[in-house]
Amino acid sequence: MAKTGKLAAFKLGKKTAMVNLPAQFVTASSSNAKGQKYSNLVDYANNKDKIDDQNNESITELLDLKKQFNEADYATRTSATTEQEPIFSSDKLHYNNHDISVLRKRLEKAQSNGNNIHELAFSLRGDWLVENNLYDPKTGNIDQDKLKHAQQKVAKTLINQGFKLPLGESDRDVVWFGVIHQDTDHLNMHLWFTKETKKERPEMLKQSGPFKGQPTGVIPLEKIELAKHEFRKELMKDKSRQKRVAILKGLGQLKKDIILSSDEALSSERYVDQIKAIFLALPQEKKGHWQVGNSNLMANHTKVAKANHLTNQLLNDLFQNEFKEEYASFKQLGRQFDAFKY
Template sequence: MAKTGGFANFTLGESSKASVLLPTHFTTASKASKKGQKFGDLVRTYAAKGSKVTDENNLALHDLLTDEVQPENESFGYGTRFSATGDTHTLFNGDTLNMTDAEMNTLEDRLNTAQGNGNILHEMAFSIRGDWLVENGLYDPETKQLDQDRLKRAEQNIVQDLFDRGFKLPLGESPDDVVWFGVIHQDTDHLNMHLWFTKESRETRPEMMHKSGEPKGVLNFTAKKQAESHFRYGLESEAVKRARGDVFEAVGEYRSSMKQDALLTLDETNKYLPDVKKIFEALPEDLRGRWKVGNTDRLVTDETSHMEPANRQMNALLDKLFSDDLAEDYQAFRAASLKMDELMAKNHGAQHKGQAKWSDNQDNRLRKELANGIYRQFNETFREPSDEEVQGCSYARFTDRFFSAL
């Protein structure tokens, strides 16, 4: 992140960028020791203790905005400097929002103990967009006031789950076996919150170690994304949560209504009868009574299966329904879904190439559920015929029986 030249002067007008990013680094005890560094030096740097207050190490984690855990750092972190924090007591952990000198001395000792035991120091950097801070009542751009307490509590609330789920086994072997602390930077274009953590006791569990005997620095991707999501949710204002909830509810209501209306429309009119017959004629006889879309999230796929011809005819029928009798509800459904795309873009930023949008996933879900509802009617009408019925009776007879019931 770039330094802004001011304090709490975060960049605004970046709604197309993700609200919270969480790049991750780690430093092994052996690498730090070879460079003459101590894990506890981080405490000195932030706490303005002794003569080790510096303004160095302002590398932007290689401007890292990816979702991957990165290799071990050349140093202890991004922007480790007292001048960026604005607090007299800048550090916080699970017990307090502002650590005292005595607590920082204890923290420094425990970090150095962890290093002496050969453990890995992990760093996570919460990079938070200014617009998102404003929208959720965390930052006032006029007064330059930042609600640090809310931000710190949000980090406190997600760390234990991260320690428990981020590795093959919980990082700590007892409730007090993980040492962690955090700090907030306010002199960069995005707000930055940092989290450092390490196991204190010597690691001996085979699942947590390389064959070389050194602890692994791997952090589970899913656990990391969940931590990011829970952190963001814990800070969102009630108005933002309510707006998103209203969109979810609207999409669900439209989908439920169209599922009922589609079947009712097919029952009450004959204008779609040719399309329904095309579907029926494409159904595989060997799946009689068990017709359904299949194990796929999309109604029409490139995969070859017995149901593929019928599914394509079904999709054509749904296109007609959505442009005719169900046009109004379908357009409202799509509009609500697209609104959710906008909200997600504000939180997650631009999508990766080829990544399906939330609205498209909802459209696929609607089509699949509607298709299975129609197939269910086919299944209920066309039971397996008895031997007596089969004798002298053509396949078309069963077709006529079904369509006469429409």
């Protein structure tokens, strides 16, 4: 995303992703080797007047986490924030000098104990902020408190569910902080977090390879998607949330109607030959042990590839004939539901 050179001057009318959530992390060993300190990320005094993981999303515009250590005021720079005390965490929405001092010491302890530091960046487009009463383009006002409360909730989810086990061994064993940046065409919220005490649980350490014994850094994509969903849900205004629920109910009812009517449709003579062809294409030596869902219907080079292709064609015919109206409505509601995510 591009720098605007202004605060709260977000682009409107740009139908790109509502929330983009790239994730990156760096290891303590690589930071130590370069003389980089985790605490540099929150160098509050200077601003008073990644190892990228292939399973995580990435955007080229996000400043590499490794480079952020060299940006002394990256988190709190005045060109991106409007608050006097922009850093927040689980306990307070505004960190003062004392809070920052404690935060720095905890980050230094986490680094000395060999823990990774993670960053996730929430990117929210201006139109979505306006739709949900989070941003007034006329005044430039942003409901920062509501945004911070949403990130507090999501941070807890990521820390407790983003790994094989909760990242911390207690509620006080993880240190995290966040900040809102306003100097790009989308609003950005950053979240940095790390375990404070030394990792010793085998499930949380690499068991083989060149990084054996070091903390794992991967946050599975499905966990990131869960965080995005929770973040959107937390910030949606009631009207949008009610509309979303209504669409989900409509999708569920259409799905139910199609399934209930499928037996009658398939029993007609129109599809007998197609059903027979599917049966004959199945591996007869596996009769009685056929399973559904082991491969995509369009997958090739499997024992059931031919049967899957024939089944896919049968479904297409059913949706073009018997369920044409229901399927059209289903796709329309599906597009409306996608609009809540993108």
